[in-house]
Amino acid sequence: MQAENAVGIKNLVKDYSAKIRAVDNISLDIKQGEIFGLIGPNGAGKTTTLRILATLLKPTSGRVTIFGMDVAKEQKKIRRIISYLPEDAGAYENLTGREYLKFIAGFFEGRKEEMVERGIRICALGERIDSKIKEYSKGMKRRLQIARALMMLPRLAILDEPTSGLDVIHAHYVRNEIKKEIKSSGATAVISSHNLLEVEFLCTRVGLISRGKLVEMGTPEELKKRYNASNLEEVFLAVVKYG
Amino acid sequence: MANALLNIVQKELKEMFRDPRLLIGMILVPLLIFPVMGSVIRVSMEATEASVTSVSAGFMSRDASDGNGTMAVYLYSYLEASGIHLRNTSADNLSAALEECRKNGINILIEIPSNFTECIANGSSARVKLYQMLRNYGIGEGAESSVVLSAIDRFNEYIISARLVSIFPDAKPDELLHPVVIEANSVISGEVKEVSPALVITTIMSTSMAMPVVIMILLLMAGQLAATSVAMEKEQKTLEVLLTMPINRMYLLIGKISGVIVLSIIATASYILGFTYYMSTLTSTTGVESARIDLETLGIVPDFQGYFLMLASLFLAFLAVLSLSVLLGAYTKDVRSAQALLGVLYIPILIPTLILMMAPLEILPPGMQVLIYAIPFSYPILATKALYTHEYALLYAGLIYQLVFTFVVLYIASKFFASEKILTAKIELKKKKVMVED
Numbered sequence: 001m002q003a004e005n006a007v008g009i010k011n012l013v014k015d016y017s018a019k020i021r022a023v024d025n026i027s028l029d030i031k032q033g034e035i036f037g038l039i040g041p042n043g044a045g046k047t048t049t050l051r052i053l054a055t056l057l058k059p060t061s062g063r064v065t066i067f068g069m070d071v072a073k074e075q076k077k078i079r080r081i082i083s084y085l086p087e088d089a090g091a092y093e094n095l096t097g098r099e100y101l102k103f104i105a106g107f108f109e110g111r112k113e114e115m116v117e118r119g120i121r122i123c124a125l126g127e128r129i130d131s132k133i134k135e136y137s138k139g140m141k142r143r144l145q146i147a148r149a150l151m152m153l154p155r156l157a158i159l160d161e162p163t164s165g166l167d168v169i170h171a172h173y174v175r176n177e178i179k180k181e182i183k184s185s186g187a188t189a190v191i192s193s194h195n196l197l198e199v200e201f202l203c204t205r206v207g208l209i210s211r212g213k214l215v216e217m218g219t220p221e222e223l224k225k226r227y228n229a230s231n232l233e234e235v236f237l238a239v240v241k242y243g
Numbered sequence: 244m245a246n247a248l249l250n251i252v253q254k255e256l257k258e259m260f261r262d263p264r265l266l267i268g269m270i271l272v273p274l275l276i277f278p279v280m281g282s283v284i285r286v287s288m289e290a291t292e293a294s295v296t297s298v299s300a301g302f303m304s305r306d307a308s309d310g311n312g313t314m315a316v317y318l319y320s321y322l323e324a325s326g327i328h329l330r331n332t333s334a335d336n337l338s339a340a341l342e343e344c345r346k347n348g349i350n351i352l353i354e355i356p357s358n359f360t361e362c363i364a365n366g367s368s369a370r371v372k373l374y375q376m377l378r379n380y381g382i383g384e385g386a387e388s389s390v391v392l393s394a395i396d397r398f399n400e401y402i403i404s405a406r407l408v409s410i411f412p413d414a415k416p417d418e419l420l421h422p423v424v425i426e427a428n429s430v431i432s433g434e435v436k437e438v439s440p441a442l443v444i445t446t447i448m449s450t451s452m453a454m455p456v457v458i459m460i461l462l463l464m465a466g467q468l469a470a471t472s473v474a475m476e477k478e479q480k481t482l483e484v485l486l487t488m489p490i491n492r493m494y495l496l497i498g499k500i501s502g503v504i505v506l507s508i509i510a511t512a513s514y515i516l517g518f519t520y521y522m523s524t525l526t527s528t529t530g531v532e533s534a535r536i537d538l539e540t541l542g543i544v545p546d547f548q549g550y551f552l553m554l555a556s557l558f559l560a561f562l563a564v565l566s567l568s569v570l571l572g573a574y575t576k577d578v579r580s581a582q583a584l585l586g587v588l589y590i591p592i593l594i595p596t597l598i599l600m601m602a603p604l605e606i607l608p609p610g611m612q613v614l615i616y617a618i619p620f621s622y623p624i625l626a627t628k629a630l631y632t633h634e635y636a637l638l639y640a641g642l643i644y645q646l647v648f649t650f651v652v653l654y655i656a657s658k659f660f661a662s663e664k665i666l667t668a669k670i671e672l673k674k675k676k677v678m679v680e681d
Contacts, residue, residue, distance in 0.1 A: 016667065051666070055487060056483065056663060057666070057667070058663055076489060079488060079489035080489040083487070084484065084487040086480045088480060089479075089483065089484055090478075090479030090480050092254065092257075092258050093258075093479075094258045094261035095254070095257060095261075099257065103250060103254050106246065106247065106250035107250065107488040107489060107490055132261070
């Protein structure tokens, strides 16, 4: 039996003004359980696409569905099953890590204590979970954000640059947690990243965006084979250079 | 969904009450600054009073008449009896006399002319000269010479009454000095009250002057707090996460406003406490309290309706300023831009306060009256005036206007929050542009 589409994007266009087209006629499907990587140079339209999936922006034209629900019409229903992690997302500095997780859990139906406990387990901050967030390092804040995004077992996790600016240890931890949690919960994830090794490690399929257009798509293995490359970085350079 | 709203309000309160900058700025500073100001003013006033109660002056008499009965001796005794410590100088010229005073720590020299007794005896003016060595140009120095001058005024009255008594031996000296005495009465709500209108006005002014200032400060602070709070959420991208939560976005708006209202109420209490203490320090020092009259006996008492209208208009003004500030904050990119843009809101808050503090609404030109009516922040200030005039009709109309204004702004803000503009609108300090990320 074919898996249900978690995300369906058809002819998506997003204009910010008459002169600025951020996303230009993108179409793609992401199946349930996939970890889909969105890569591309700065200003390619990755964040805009993720924000449309997160119901923050509306498409100018085209149709985007999440588990069959239209992002332009059924935002409230969609928001119950997605979680979104913006790049460089901050948290409330005067709350403790635990209070922040409780605050976010307060918006969702279900057993909130369980969500918070899961969040505490994912971020693994130990006793520091009861310290104020302003006392956290950048890596600790990002771990808290990852925990916040995954603790309510979203059906679709939208993660924008999840390890951006982190040191090797924190980045390694965050990557592993994302892979583990997404796999164990059977969720779907869309991840944008500039770290192509990370994308290769995490993603089952990759889409490459350049100047708002989807220029390449496939599994990391397929793409490497197609461009006779040893890693995704070489694929990226080849596509961006010639695409 | 009430839980979601409660969740947001709780978060707002925790964030604000744990922010030491807010606690210090909005609650502790008003509690401390007013008593500190009061104490400083009290200390300086007391020092001034002390210097005034112990005025010393050098006395250089050139009065040519001899014997104990000369007028210069009378004046000397009179000034001494008035509490001024005099020191006769033996110097024979002005500069030597001033130098002698300076050496003895005396700032004032009184020079009696040679024709002093003669002039008074002839009914012509004797010209006494007063020299004051100015050192710090402070209030105390001014008060020192005033003490001498008023004592000389009383000496004049003493001489005049002595002259008049010789003409009207049966009359009272005080009545001879004041052939016309006026008793000013106030007519309050049609009733004649035997109190001077000036005293009634001074008393009401001293009670009510502070209110518009406190209201203005609170509205400015609340606006600043709300705009900064939203801009901070945008700057730190916490808003981006909140906007993907499965809640009605109106709750985000209401939650933010509710949090600021709670903090503002506490800040108001702190201001009123601090200000009351400050005023009590001032009045007890300056003696204004003793000149006050009991407004209650005059029937000038704020009633329940007055208080209700004041609180209601203040609450609606708060809502209006908070809705506008949240909207302004949401339009900006970061806290710095929000604070700069907020200057636009300061103008309509400052205008009614300053104008209405200076002049009553009725005497203003029609154009300015319309402007005051159009500004929703005018009404709490008008309400503080109505506490004493009991003219409420305008305020009820004002309440309706404030309600409509607030609803319109809230509606626009809620539409803005519900749209993607909340994320894409990013006014920066000098330019308006839409930032496009990736």
